[in-house]
Amino acid sequence: MSTGRRRRPAHRWVLAASLALCTTTFALPANSAEPAPAPPAADGLALTPPMGFNNWNSTHCAEDFNEKLVRDIADIFVSHGLKEAGYTYVNLDDCWALPDRAPNGDLVPDPVRFPHGIKAVADYVHAKGLKFGIYSSAGTKTCHPDGFPGALGHEQRDANLFASWGVDYLKYDNCNNQGVNAVERYTKxxxxxxxxxxxxxxxxCEWGVNKPWEWGKGVGHLWRTTIDISDSWASMLSILKQNMVRADHAGPGHWNDPDMLEVGNGGMTDTEYRTHFSLWSMMAAPLLIGADLRKVTPETFEILGNKDVIAVDQDPLGVQGRPIRSAGGLHVFVKPLAGGDKAVALFNENDTPARIDTTAAEVGLPASAGYKLRDLWAHTDAHTTGAISAVVPAHGTTMYRIGADRHWFQYPPALDAAAEVELSYSGALPVVAPDTPVAYTTTLGNSGGAPVHSVRAKLIAPPTWSVRPTSDVETTALRENERFRTTWEVSAPPGTPPGRYPVSATFEYVNPQTGAPATLTNVAEAVVPEVPHTGTQYLSDVSWLRTTNGWGPVEVDHTxxxxxxxxxxxxxxxxVYYAKGLGTHALSSVEYFTGGACSEVRALVGVDDGKTGSVTFEVWADGDRVYDSGTLTVADPARQLVADVTGAKAIRLVATDAGDGIQNDHADWADLTLTC
Structure with a gap:
């Protein structure tokens, strides 16, 4: 918990600063020396990042936060293999206590939530072979608005009580701290x-306000580097970018903590949750499950229980991975592992698939004739002569473990497959308009040291679609470090409903190790848009292709x-009231399909009445900016916007923060029309 849930303006200011990091480019020399692991904590605790559960992200202080939840989670840890995978701690967060201390000064467990007391719950957890954690705050009260007792001025009494209950883990928050120095409070x-x-x-848990990475080692075993996470892609991405630059401060017994996992809470896709779990593991972050495991899907258990990825997080060398290359939303993370292997994560933060490449040399491995390459999500082994390549889905992460192996030739060559549509501009969605042929290219790449024979390419679209190859679909041999490409013409029939449809590249070939037939498939997608009508129409009545928004969702016909x-x-x-339009908040983008058939966008734009922000309104036609309002504030009259979008396949309506952060940047697009 943190004031991020209660002081909204501060939260938004930090979010704005974090989003600005998205454009930052990081680079290290290809063979830069990895940091030596710091010596472990003297007490021998948390030699690898703690793994377990905390209830806050899924329950907050709801009625179902009680001893039954704790017992159920402990049972699930055992029955679903999470204990075996390394999850150890079952931790309570705020709201476990009554609002007032006992006459003797002790904290009192809520008798409704915990009728048998905290020690009984801890005993149950311990009986399962697990450990038990609890929550308090380094202030006079905790962070919940109801104000449960904090430990400031009661440190030894509360610590003694926790120990008597069998507590193994204390999360210590930062609210109501009365201005007392953070180092003093946490050291006490x-x-x-x-x-x-x-x-x-x-x-x-002081949210990174006082730079705990600079003083936390020797005080605590882990420290929060950021505000609270929330169950959204934007929040996860922002926190990732704040934490990934702190690698020098982490090591056995002292870890950077970018907050608990949101995997399974429902606000992100499974692809995004795999990215979340992958990158937290690459950063040697604590893995504390934040979902109510009684309610999650089998896919959630599959993600949380991935032992290959967990092994990267729990590697005893204890080095936090870092990006060696980050540009244009494409990232290569590397984490050195005990024994000399490297973990490599290829991360695509963009909205469309992208190929990401690196090499064994770039990630810091010694020269070798070949390397063993394990895909940590597919759980497959291959070999490479040095190239590491994958087409990574939007918001996705491909994760490998790679190391020199004198028996590398025993594994099949590393192959990567892709199905890619010709885009109207860089970063465009893979749009397939009904009854309009588009060009696709399928690609099979071979990064291994042995040829692959009898390759045949297929492009599989929905059954009613037309798919026609326009180049060879077969090759007798795909040699090492070569790619086999086939071009295709694809069209969706008239009347195809707008939506997202799977389009897959499938390659049949002969495995050179076994001589047996094999296949490799890459599942991509096509976006079928709503085709604009002839004439002038309100854009708030048209389905957009995609949106991003700096605060909440884009609103239709409302601010x-x-x-x-x-x-x-x-x-x-x-x-002046306007019945039609869009309500956005910087930083925002709303994209529509125009298919080259539209000519003009019109609107009245400005900062919504009663707000204090400053905004710039832009219109983009494919990859070109065709309108820029300049900075507008609430003091400025509504600005008439007229933008020529003739010939554009897609248009984007963008609201920026005018360079001063996104607080109160409520940007209205009133009477917004498109002429086609």
Whole structure:
């Protein structure tokens, strides 16, 4: 927990600063020396990042946060193999106590939530071979608005009580701290925990405000580097970018903590959750499950239980991985592992698939005739002579373990497959308009040291679609470090409903190790758009291709409100109400398909009445900016926008923060029309 849930303006300021990091480019020399692991903590605790569960992300203080939840989670850890995979701690967050201390000064468990007391719950967890954690705050009260007792001024009493209950882990928050120096507050609790004689992992949760990575080692075993995470792609990405630059401060017994996992809570796709889990593991982050495991899908258990990925997080060398290359939303993360292998994550933060390449030399491996390459999500082994390549899906991560292996030739060659549509501009969606042929290319790449024979390419689209090859679909041999490409003409029939459809490249070939037939498939997608009508129409009546928004969702015919859909008010600019339009919030983008058949966008634009932000409105036609309003504030009259979009396949309506952060940047597009 943190004030990120309660002081919204501060949260938004930090989010804006974080989003700005998205454009940053990182690079290290190809063979830069990896940092030597720091010596472990003297007490021998948390020698690898803690793994377990914390209830906050899924329950907050709801009624079902109670001892039954804790017992159920402990049972699930055992029955679903999570204990075996390494998950150890079952931790309580805020709201476990009554609002007032007992007459003797002790904390009192809520008798409704925990009728048998905290020790009984801890005993149940311990009986399962697991460990138990609890929550408090380095202030007079905890972070919940109801204000449960904090530990400031009661450190030794509370530490003694926790030890008597069998607590193994303390998450120590930062609210209501009365301005007392953070180092002093957290050091005092460290000393109190140590005085109990019980080994208790100490988690410093002061949100990175006082740079705990600079002083936390020796005080705590882990420290939060960021504000609270939320179950959204934007939040996860922002926190990733703040934490990934702190690698020098992590090591056995002292870890950077980018907050708990959101995997399984429902706000992201499984692809995004795999990215979340992959990158937290690459960063040697604590893996604390934040989902109610009684309600999650089998896919969630598959992600959380991936032992190949967990082994990267729990590697005893204890080095936090870092990006060796980050540009244009494409990232190569590398984490050195005990024994000399490297973990490599190819991460694509963009909205469309992209090929990401690196090499054994670039990730810091010594020269070798061949390397063993294990795909940590596919759980397959291959060999490469040095190239590492994958077409990574939008918001996806491909993760490998690679190392020199004198028996590399025993594994099949590393192959990568792709199906890619010809894009109208860089970063465009893979649009296939009904009854309009588009060009696709399928590619099979061979990074191994042996040829692959009898290759045949197929492009598989929905059954009613037309698919026709326009080049060879077969080759007798695909040699090492070569790619086999086939071009295709694809069209969707008239009347195809708007939506996203699978389009797959499948390659049949002969495995050179076994001589047996084999296949490799890459599942891509095609976006069928709504085709604009002839004439002039309100864009708020047209289905967009995609949106991003800096605060909550884009609202149709209302201004942007807060985080929930539909919570905006009337569109008003300088006292005038507009029935039609879009309510956005910088940084935002709303994209529509125009198919080369439209000519003009018109609107009245400005900062919504009652807001204090500053915004720039832009219109983009494919990859070209064709309108820029300049900076507008609430003091400016509504600006008439007229943009020529003749011939564009797609248009984007963009609201920027005018360079001063996104606070209160509610950007209205009133009377927004498109002429085709």
């Amino acid at each position: 609790m460290r000393d109190a925990l140590k005085a109990t004689g019980r080994p208790i992992v100490f988690s410093i 942007n409100g807060a985080r929930a859909p539909g919570d905006g008010g009337p569109l008003t600019l300088r006292g």
